[in-house]
Amino acid sequence: MIDLLMVLGHWPFRRIDDVNITDFIKVMDKNNVEKAMVININGAFYRDASESNIELMENLKGFEDRFIPLGTVNPLYPAWKDDLREMVEKFGFRGLNLYPNYHLYSLSGERLEELWEEVRSLDLCLSIIVSFEDSRQRHPFDVGPVSESEIIGFLRKHPELKLIVHNASYGMARDIFLSNPNNTNYLFDMTFFYDVPIGETIRFLKMAGENRVCFSSFYPFRDYKIGIMKLKETGISNDSPVFGDNVRRFFQ
Amino acid sequence: MKLIDVHAHLYLVEGRGEEDKWRLEFSKKYGISVIIVSVLGSWGKRTPTYFPDPEDFSSGNRKLWKFIKSHEASPKIYGYAAVNQIFTREAIEEIKKGIEVYGFVGVKLVAPVPCSDLSTFPIVEKAIEYNVPILIHTFHKKPQKLWGQNPSDSSDIAKLAEMYPEAKIIMAHIGGGGDWEYALKAIKDNDNAFLDTSGSGCDRGMIEKAVRIVGENRILFATDLNITTGIAKFSEARLSDAQREKIAWGNAKSIFGGVEF
Numbered sequence: 072m073i074d075l076l077m078v079l080g081h082w083p084f085r086r087i088d089d090v091n092i093t094d095f096i097k098v099m100d101k102n103n104v105e106k107a108m109v110i111n112i113n114g115a116f117y118r119d120a121s122e123s124n125i126e127l128m129e130n131l132k133g134f135e136d137r138f139i140p141l142g143t144v145n146p147l148y149p150a151w152k153d154d155l156r157e158m159v160e161k162f163g164f165r166g167l168n169l170y171p172n173y174h175l176y177s178l179s180g181e182r183l184e185e186l187w188e189e190v191r192s193l194d195l196c197l198s199i200i201v202s203f204e205d206s207r208q209r210h211p212f213d214v215g216p217v218s219e220s221e222i223i224g225f226l227r228k229h230p231e232l233k234l235i236v237h238n239a240s241y242g243m244a245r246d247i248f249l250s251n252p253n254n255t256n257y258l259f260d261m262t263f264f265y266d267v268p269i270g271e272t273i274r275f276l277k278m279a280g281e282n283r284v285c286f287s288s289f290y291p292f293r294d295y296k297i298g299i300m301k302l303k304e305t306g307i308s309n310d311s312p313v314f315g316d317n318v319r320r321f322f323q
Numbered sequence: 324m325k326l327i328d329v330h331a332h333l334y335l336v337e338g339r340g341e342e343d344k345w346r347l348e349f350s351k352k353y354g355i356s357v358i359i360v361s362v363l364g365s366w367g368k369r370t371p372t373y374f375p376d377p378e379d380f381s382s383g384n385r386k387l388w389k390f391i392k393s394h395e396a397s398p399k400i401y402g403y404a405a406v407n408q409i410f411t412r413e414a415i416e417e418i419k420k421g422i423e424v425y426g427f428v429g430v431k432l433v434a435p436v437p438c439s440d441l442s443t444f445p446i447v448e449k450a451i452e453y454n455v456p457i458l459i460h461t462f463h464k465k466p467q468k469l470w471g472q473n474p475s476d477s478s479d480i481a482k483l484a485e486m487y488p489e490a491k492i493i494m495a496h497i498g499g500g501g502d503w504e505y506a507l508k509a510i511k512d513n514d515n516a517f518l519d520t521s522g523s524g525c526d527r528g529m530i531e532k533a534v535r536i537v538g539e540n541r542i543l544f545a546t547d548l549n550i551t552t553g554i555a556k557f558s559e560a561r562l563s564d565a566q567r568e569k570i571a572w573g574n575a576k577s578i579f580g581g582v583e584f
Contacts, residue, residue, distance in 0.1 A: 085504070088528060205524055207462075207500035269551060270342055294527050294559035300551045304349065 072104045073315040075260045075287035076237050077138075079130055080112035080123065082203065082292070084210040089291050092130050096137060098288075098295050107138055107288075108166070108235075108318070110198070114143035115173040121145075121154035128162045139322065141166035141198050145174045146186045159193050165322060166235075168198040171221065172214045178225040187229055196321060198235040201243065202263070203292065219243045226251045233321060237287065238263045241271045248279045258317055260287035262298060273305045281307060285317050324354075325572040325584060328398075328553075330458060330495055330519045330545035331358040335386045336366055349550045350398045357582060359575075361403040361431040361458070362387040373434040373460070373472035377413035380406050380433075384417060388425040401582050403431035403458055408442045415449055422453045428581040429493075430457045434474035439482045447487050456491040456517070456578050459483075463501030477506035484513035491515060491578045496547050497533055498522025498556070507536040514541070517578065520557055520570065521547035530560035530570070539566040543574050 077095055089098075099107060109131070114123030124142035131138055142158040144151040144167065158164045167190060171178055190197060202216035209215070222236060226247070234257040236247065244259050251257070261284055264272045276284065286302055288295045307313060312320075328350065333343050350358055362383035364375035375383070387402045394400055404421025406414035421427040430450045436442060438459050450457045462474040475483075480494045492515060497503050499522035510516040518537060520530055533542050539562075546553030562570070576584050 085526070086528070204526075205500065208502050208524070269345060291527055293525050294556055296559050297525050297552055297555040300555045304551050 072102070072286065073139075073318045074099065074104050074107035074290075075235065075258075075285040075318060076200075076262065077107045077109045077288060077290050078112050078203075078292060079109055079127060080114075082112060083116065084204070084213055087291050092134055095290065096134060098290060099137065102288075102295055102299065104288075105137070105315075108141060108198075109138045110141045110143070110168045110200070112203070114168070115170045119145075119148065120170075120174070121148075121151075121157070124154070124158045124162060124164070128164075139166065139318075140164050141168040141196075143168050143170060144186075145170075146183060147174060147176055151186075152189060155189055155193070159195065165194075166196040166198055168200065171199070172217050178221045179228065187232060190232060196233040196235065198237060200237040201239045203238070205263075219246050222247055223250045226254055226257060230254045230256060232256065234258075235260070235285075235321070238289065240264075241275060244275060245278070248275075248283065255282070257283075258321060259284050260289075261285075261302065262287050262289040262293065264301070269301065269304055272301060276305055276307065276313075281311050281313050282317060284313055286314050324568060325357075326353070326355045326544060327572040327575040327582075327584065328355045328358040328546050329493065329543045329575050329579070330521050330547050331360045332548055333360050333362055333387065333390065334366055335362050335383070335390055336368060339366070346550060347396075347398065349554075351396075353550075353554045355398050355546075355554075357399045357401065357572075357575075357584060359401045359403060359428060359579065359582070360387060361405040363405055363431075363433055371471055373474070374409070375405075375407050375433065377407070377410045377417070381413070381417055384421055384425065384427070388427075391425075399583070401579075402427040403429045405431040405433065406446065407433060407435050408440070408446045409435045411442050411445050414446055418446065418449050418453070422455065426581070427455075428579050429455045432457060432459045434460045434472040436473055437479040438475040439479040443483065444486075447483065447490050447492075451487065451490050454491075454580060456493050458493040458495055458519075460499075461494045461496065461506070462499060463497070463503050463506035476501070477509035480516055481510050481513050484510065484516040488515055492517065493543065494518045496522030496524075496545070498524030498526070498529060498552075499547070500524060503529060504532065507533055511536050517541045517543055517574065519543045519545035519547075521545035521549065521553050523549050523552065525552050525556045527559075530556065530562070534562065534566055539569045540574060542570045544571050
C-alpha cells in the first residue's frame with residue numbers, strides 16, 4: 072500500500088504529536104504501508120521555502136526507500152530556479168508541492184509560466200494541498216483554501232502537467248472532475264472525504280473511477296486508520312489501484 | 324468490549340434507505356451493540372432540518388418508534404425525542420409522549436436557537452423530571468453565520484449546565500466543526516456537561532485531549548452521521564483500558580437509566 076500524503080514539520084495552530092520520521096515508519100509498518108509521499112509543511116511558512124527541502128532531505132536520511140519526498144519552491148522568491156534544480160538534481164526529489172495560498176500567488180499568473188516550463192523540462196509531478204484543516208476551525212492567522220476555480224483553470228490550461236490535488240472536499244473534487252473529466256493527468260486523495268457520510272465517497276468513486284483517487288492518511292494531522300477504513304467500507308477490493316498502483320503509474 | 328453509540332441517526336425517509344441500511348450493518352460489524360437514535364423530522368423535506376415544525380418533529384419521532392418496534396436484530400435501538408424548543412408547548416407534549424408512550428430514553432434538541440435561549444428552559448426542566456439526558460446539537464465556537472441553523476456553542480452549553488446542575492447535558496459531536504479545543508475548555512468545570520466523540524472532524528489527538536481537559540468520566544462514544552470515522556477515531560485514540568471502557572459504554576450506562584446494556 073502507498074500513502075499519498077504524510078506531513079513533516081511544525082503546524083503552528085495546534086499541537087500535533089509524533090512528528091518525527093521514525094514515528095512515521097512505525098505507523099506505516101503497523102498498517103502495512105510500504106511507501107508514503109511526504110512533504111515538509113515548514114515550506115509554507117519559512118520566508119525562504121527552499122530551506123524546507125534541505126530539512127526534508129536531512130530527515131529522510133536512512134529511510135529514503137520508504138518515502139516519495141515532494142519539495143517546494145516559492146516562485147516569487149529570488150533564485151527559485153536554482154532551488155528547484157537543487158531539489159531535483161542534488162536531492163533527487165521528483166515532485167513539487169506548491170503553496171499558492173501561503174505564498175500569495177495565483178496558479179494562473181503570468182509569472183508562473185516560467186515555473187511550468189521548468190516543471191515540464193524536469194518532468195516533475197505537481198501537488199497542491201487545498202487546505203490543512205477543516206475550514207470551520209481555521210485560525211484567524213491561517214489562510215483560506217486554494218479555490219477550485221484556481222485548480223480547474225490550471226488543469227484546463229496545462230492538461231499535460233501531472234497534478235495531485237490533496238484534501239479537496241467532496242464538492243470541490245466533484246466540480247474539478249466534472250470540469251476536466253477526460254484529463255488523466257491528475258489524481259485526488261480522499262482525506263477530506265472522510266468528513267461526509269460514506270455515500271458520497273461511494274458516489275465519487277463511481278463517478279470518477281478508481282484510477283483517479285488514492286488513499287492518503289494525512290498523518291499526523293489525522294488518525295491513520297480513518298482513511299483506510301472509509302475506503303475499504305466503500306466495497307473496493309484490497310488490490311484496487313486506489314491503494315498504490317495509481318501513485319506508481321503517476322511516477323513512472 | 325461493549326460499544327454504545329449515544330448519538331446516531333436514522334433517516335427513515337424515502338431515498339435514504341441505503342444509508343439507514345449502512346448504519347445498521349456497520350454498527351453490527353464493528354461491535355456496536357446499542358445505538359441511541361434520533362430522527363430529525365423529515366430531514367428538511369417538509370420543514371427545515373434544524374427548524375422543524377411540531378407536525379414534522381412529531382412525525383419523525385413516531386416513525387422512529389414504529390421502526391424500533393419492528394426491529395429485532397442487532398444492534399439494539401433506543402430513541403431520543405427530537406424537538407424544536409421554539410414550539411415549547413408542543414415540544415413538552417412530544418417529550419411526554421416520547422418517554423411515556425414510545426419508551427424513548429432522552430431528548431434531542433436541534434438548532435433553531437442556541438440552548439441558552441429561554442425557550443430551552445422548560446425542556447430542560449422536563450428532562451430533569453424524567454431523569455433523561457438532553458443531547459444538544461452544538462457547533463464549537465461558531466462563526467458569525469451558519470447556513471440553515473442557529474446552533475449552540477460550548478459557552479451556551481456551559482451556561483445551561485450551570486443553570487441546571489441536576490440536568491444531564493450532552494454537548495453533541497466534539498468533532499462537529501469549529502474550535503473543539505475551545506469547547507473542551509469552555510465546559511471543563513461543568514460536571515453535568517458530557518460530550519460525545521462524534522463528528523466529521525477527526526483531528527488526531529482530539530479524544531486524548533478531551534480526556535486530559537474534561538476527564539474520561541464525561542466522554543461518550545458516538546458516531547453521528549460518520550460511522551467509520553467515528554469508529555476509527557475511537558479505536559486509534561491512545562487511551563488506557565479503563566478510559567476506553569468508560570468512554571465506550573461505562574459513562575453511557577451511568578446516565579441512560581432506561582437503557583439495557
